[in-house]
Amino acid sequence: MMWTTLKQIRKTGIIRENVPADLELVAINNIQDEILKVLGRALTIRLVDAGSCNGCELELNALGNAYYNLEGLGIKFVASPRHADMLLITGPISRNMLSALLITHEAIPEPKLVVAVGDCAVNGGVFGESYATIGAASKVIKVDHLIPGCPPSPAEILQGILNAVHYRLKKRPYFD
Numbered sequence: 809m810m811w812t813t814l815k816q817i818r819k820t821g822i823i824r825e826n827v828p829a830d831l832e833l834v835a836i837n838n839i840q841d842e843i844l845k846v847l848g849r850a851l852t853i854r855l856v857d858a859g860s861c862n863g864c865e866l867e868l869n870a871l872g873n874a875y876y877n878l879e880g881l882g883i884k885f886v887a888s889p890r891h892a893d894m895l896l897i898t899g900p901i902s903r904n905m906l907s908a909l910l911i912t913h914e915a916i917p918e919p920k921l922v923v924a925v926g927d928c929a930v931n932g933g934v935f936g937e938s939y940a941t942i943g944a945a946s947k948v949i950k951v952d953h954l955i956p957g958c959p960p961s962p963a964e965i966l967q968g969i970l971n972a973v974h975y976r977l978k979k980r981p982y983f984d
């Protein structure tokens with residue numbers, strides 16, 4: 809049994825995924841330099857799930873794997889909003905999470921960036937507005953950058969984060 813498996817592995821070879829077409833590796837390698845140029849240190853992000861289905865959180869978690877290596881690029885998630893430079897919001901703003909979101913937003917020191925990730929945070933998505941949800945994050949706080957998608961891919965999220973940093977500099981978007 810074991811020999812059969814080993815022969816099959818040798819015959820098939822190593823199977824791996826191709827690099828996504830929308831992920832420019834040269835640009836990804838330059839992200840750390842860009843962030844250091846803009847901030848002078850690592851970019852710290854506080855994530856608030858305001859009532860999502862967790863699709864966006866799964867894609868955000870994928871950014872931490874060895875393929876994307878988010879921390880190696882100089883970007884890290886923090887537990888305290890007082891240590892954050894950016895507020896990342898996922899999901900439609902539910903009425904139960906409204907006060908927690910506002911408290912977190914107020915606790916992040918200026919200058920801060922606010923980024924809405926996913927269709928739900930951008931425009932309410934499939935949840936829209938109802939008795940339980942307010943809808944888009946922009947109805948509650950000023951949002952600097954939007955990353956649409958249901959859910960957006962890790963590469964799109966990474967591109968959106970860098971675009972938000974460039975937005976702060978009033979430069980053109982890093983990725984068009």
